[in-house]
Amino acid sequence: MISPTPQAPVRRPTADDGFVVVDKPQGWTSHDVVGRMRRLAGTRKVGHAGTLDPMATGVLVLGIGKATRLLTYVVGADKDYDATIRLGVATTTDDAEGAVVTVAGEGAVARVDRAALDAAVAELTGDILQVPTSVSAIKVDGKRAYARVRAGEEVALQARSVTVSRFDVLDVRQVTAAVPDVEDVPVIDVDVRVTVSSGTYVRALARDLGAALGAGGHLTMLRRTRVGGYDLAGARTLEQMETQADADGTLATIPLAEAARGTFPVRELDEVEVRALGYGQWVEPSGRPDVVAALSPSGTLVALLEDTRRRGENLAKPVLVLAPAS
Incomplete structure (x- = not known):
């Protein structure tokens, strides 16, 4: 008897271009989340805005379609993080893994009192020089630092x-840990809340705080609570997203224009500017030093603009056109 051919899983309808904000579960890599989102969104065109370690939880912003x-x-x-730093034990990865x-x-x-702790924290606040953790995703001669460490190599990052x-x-x-x-050894657990620039490693803050206090340190908990204009209040678990997609037939996304409003200053366009940008032409300057989102009168995200000088004149050039002229 011939066995029936197994049926391929039903492909979900493709979600609209936009962002989704995931509350990443512990134990998942960011790549794992992207893989699940590709199935939920019915498209392979999914990316994320900044890796979270498997141990970490919290805000992971994903783009779908043009939003990538x-x-x-x-x-x-x-970014904002809540974290627990354990003083008294150092690890190879600067975290509990x-x-x-x-x-x-x-x-x-015992020598770590509150005055010493506060002084060490103050030294790690503001504009600082930080050596990234050796198991970061930074590339060294074309290979990720963490891959070199796992292969037994010594890695020294700048x-x-x-x-x-x-x-x-x-x-x-x-x-006691x-x-x-x-x-079991005596340790000190320190709950902290930090706001850091892009490229800052909270694990490295734990490492450096422990080193400054002569006790060693590592992270035992890390939860990202905000990335730019997106925080936990607007995040959903993967289970919640799947339930919503099943109920409504397609995954709900933050539309492109709304996603842009949460990321950039906004410039309202007139119809002449919309047409010009659709053809990749330059328009009058926005008067801002940063990239702005240019929206049509109907609220469509047309382009991202950046002021520059061309032939002695200040103009806004489209660095990305999302609504090209048809």
Whole structure:
């Protein structure tokens, strides 16, 4: 008897171009989330605006369709995190997923008082030079740093300028932690809330805070609560998105124009400017130093504009046209 041919899964209707804001679950990579979203959105044209480690949870902004072209601007936005830093133990990855490399012991932990903690936090606030964690996605000679570390290579990354505009200590607790191959050890757990520029590694803040206090440190919890104009209040779990898509027939997205309003300053166009930009022509300047979203009178996202000089004249050039003339 011939077995019936298995049926391919039904392809979902393609979602409208736009953003979705996911509350990423723990244990998932950002690539895992993109894979699930491709199935939910019925398209392979899905990307994300900034990786979250598998251990981390929280806001992950994804673009669908034409909205993927806006993601590069979201990546550069500042971000908010809630985190727990464990002082007294350092790991290979600067978070709880790495192997333990040092345990400070009771004496070193006991020397960490609140005054010393606050002083060390202050030194890590503002414009600082930070050496990224060695298991970052930064490329070294064409290969990701984390891949080199996992292959047993020594990786030395260059310090870079980052901005930590907020580094608030919310709670400090003395606890006992289980460490592999070691008896339970005294540690200090510090709950913090930080606002950081793009390219800042919160794991590296934990590492550097522990080093400054002579105790070592790593992250045990990390939750991203905001990326630019998108926060947890507007985020949905993957389960909620699947339920909504099943009920409505297609995945709901944040429309392109609304996504642009959450990312850029907005410029309202007249119909003459809409037509000109549709053909890739330059228009009168916006009078702003940054990229602006140009919207038609009907609210359609037409283009992204950037002021520049051409032949001695200030003009706005389209850096991305999303509504080309037909």
